Amino acid sequence: MLELQHPDIIGDMATRLENVITAYHDTPGAVIPVLRECQNIVGYLPVELIDYISVGLNLSKSEVLGVATFYSLFSLTPKGRHTIRACLGTACYVKGGKEVMNRIKQTYKVEEGGTTEDRRFSLEAVRCLGACGLAPVMVVDQDTHGKVSPDRIVEILEQYE
Amino acid sequence: MANPRLQLMLCTGTGCLASGSKEFQTALEEEIKKQGLEGEVKIIETGCNGFCAVGPVMLVQPEGIFYQKLTPKDAPLLVEEHFLKGRPVEKLLYVEPASKETIPTMNEIPFFSNQKFWVMRNKGAIDPESIDEYIARDGYFGMAKALNEMTAEEIIQEVKDSGLRGRGGAGFPTGLKWQFASKADSDIKYVLCNADEGDPGAFMDRSILEADPHAVIEGMIIAAKAINASKGYIYCRTEYPMAIQRLTLAIKNAREYGLLGEDILQSGFNFDIEIYQGAGAFVCGEETALMRSIEGKRGMPRPRPPFPANKGLWERPTVLNNVETLANISQIILNGASWFSSIGTESSKGTKVFALSGDVNNIGLVEVPMGITLKQMIFEIGGGIPKKRKFKAVQLGGPSGGCVPEQHLDTPVDYEAIARVGAIMGSGGVIVMDENTCMVDMARFFMDFIQDESCGKCPPCREGTKRLLEILNKICEGNGEPGDIEALEELSLRIKESALCGLGQTAPNPVLSTLRYFKDEYIAHVYEKRCPAKRCVALLKFKVDPEKCHKCGLCYQACPVGAISWEKKQPAVIDREKCIQCLSCYEACRFDAID
Helix, strand or coil, rough: CCCCCCHHHHCHHHHHHHHHHHHHHHCCCCHHHHHHHHHHHHHHCCHHHHHHHHHHCCHHHHHHHHHHHHHHCCCCCCCCCCEEEECHHHHHCCCCHHHEEEEEEEEHHHCCECCCCCCEEEEEECCCCCCCCHCCCCEECCCCCCCHHHHHHHHCCCCCC | CCCCCEEEECCHHHHHHHHHHHHHHHHHHHHHHHHHCCCCCCEEEEEECHHHCCCCCCCEECCCCCEEECHHHHHHHHHHHHHCCCCCCCCHHEECCCCEEEEEEHHHHHHHCCCCCCCCCCCCCCCCCCHHHHHCCCCCCHHHHHHHHHHHHHHHHHHHCCCCCCCCHHHCHHHHHHHHHHHHCCCCCCEEECCCCCCCCCHHHHHHHHHHHHHHHHHHHCCCCCCCHCCCEECCCCHHEEEEEHHHHHHHHHHCCCCCCEEEEECCCEEEEEEEECCCCCCCCHHHHHHHCCCCCCCCCCCCCCCCCCCCCHHCCCEEEEEEHHHHHHHHHCCCCHHHHHCEECCCCCCEEEEEECCCCCCCEEEEEECEEHHHHHHHHHCCCCHCCEEEEEEEEEHHCCEEEHHCCCCCCCCHHHHCCCCCCCCEEEEEEEEECCHHHHHHHHHHHHHHCCCCCCCHHHHHHHHHHHHHHCCCCHCCCHHHHHHHHHHHHHHHCCCHHHHHHHHHHHHHHHHHHHHHHHHHHHHCCCCCCCHHHHCCCCCECCCCCCCHHHHHHHHHCEEECCCCCCCCCCCCCCCCCHHHHHHCCCCCCCC
């Protein structure tokens, strides 16, 4: 097995990653669940980890990287401590989701898909979250905030350190 | 514990949770304990009730009293007045906005009384995490009948006779699909459930999975028996954690009860289900792409034929049905094809679940009999347009669909009738748009979505949608030129003809349908540099017309940056230096006085 060394892979992470690979080693088509679980452990997927997974699952690196870059769930760059997912689905868009998004970008100096310099927030624009009754909707980590307005945004986000 | 006197069906669907139903529940539990009513009243957490607009909602059974917009501080009053003294709390009841009449019971509220609950018959009525409650409502009876009393041919015939068509959008007859797969020769076959509900503005499947997960599992087992499959997958969006959690529990419980797994109900039939979580790709709702994704590859569609009924997942015969389609199955088996086909139109039978959203009063989930008109759905059930604004159009079928303008609102809910006016039934997203919506901007929005979600395999979709978006951006930014509208039309038709999969073939629909009904808006943007709905920032002047201004000060209050100066009896003035072009003043003005 490949030795896994990376500054963001610390503590028992390496052992847990190895366990994931072992568990799925013989399952056909396991790339997506493996990437998901590995990302849950490390927070994102550094290229060294992609190498590790491809060796572990006996796949080519391009195959694994191809899958990792195809699906929006996977990230090859580090994430902030909190992830803001602002919905830009149709209902939210109609109800002012774009204005909410712009206010977040301005206030925290962060771009869509980017992370603030202090790694406090990562900002993502997402497609419909299926809570259109509450449009515009924003999800911070696991918390859903409905009927947000540009003015309420900062108040809500300040609760997340 | 003896049977409780009152059952409190508290909605813990995603909508109500976000409106604070958990906080309310904690307060209510405490209050019930305080008053010593623990054995007498029982809180039951239900799936989505459907009336998300007034959440959190709670239904008190057996009385049928419906409470809305509950907050923790309502708990003491509710317990004391209603649960102790038997007097419903009037101020928490539903008030019909038009007549100002208070309506205490759920069945009399127009939002509910105009619906027909078949697929959603258990929503809000049972605890979705209790298999016993599902069984008590005839759950798994349809499956028992299918496994023990019917042959595969009989099941297929029944579903064919019912006239059930795929609820995911395309409307292919379900029974026929099963027949193709049942005739395919293979020792291994699969039944898949498509729960990759990606259309923006659609949340039907999510609510069904959260409110009644067993109904979907039961439908899959019956499908499996019909085609003789032994393995099933539910492909669910990763964005739906609660649906995944409830499905996981439902599958576990069904296995424990011998309703899933080996030798189901001693019938000798084996079938098991696994949940496969998507990873965020809209195109995976397309059947061949979904199967690729389960195989662990990039979710890219492939040309058909061969159709999945012959060569699907891992090259084996596969049936893929949508969540809502599957949730219909057990009722059809149990009550018979003629029961199901007794409502609906000539070619569209049964009911359809829609997610009403956008500029409509009663945002939420509705189930209507096929054949009612769009007007009835939007105005009688949906309660019309808020803020006294005028209806402009309704978008059906998400980014693959089209808009229906006012003159076609009498179109019935029917696959063919909706297609004739240039939209599609789609999976059920209904986005209502009022007069303040710019249709060019709307088309631009959908194109932005599609070009982002295009998988990139075929050039017509990958390149074509990008070019469409470029032209639309140009028009919205005030740089439209003569020839742009013609280019949009030409390009749209070519993409439609040549794209590989359903996603690409339907991608230009929002452009084509807005061009069909709202060409005047395109012309205003391109030739007059004017946005009639006042949404396209680049085409706005941000100037108050003193003639039209009613001097009310609403814009002054709405401005977040203090760029508007106003004094009583004076028209407002906007300072362009400070203005951040957020459109709050346009939203606030009731007199169309800002240019």
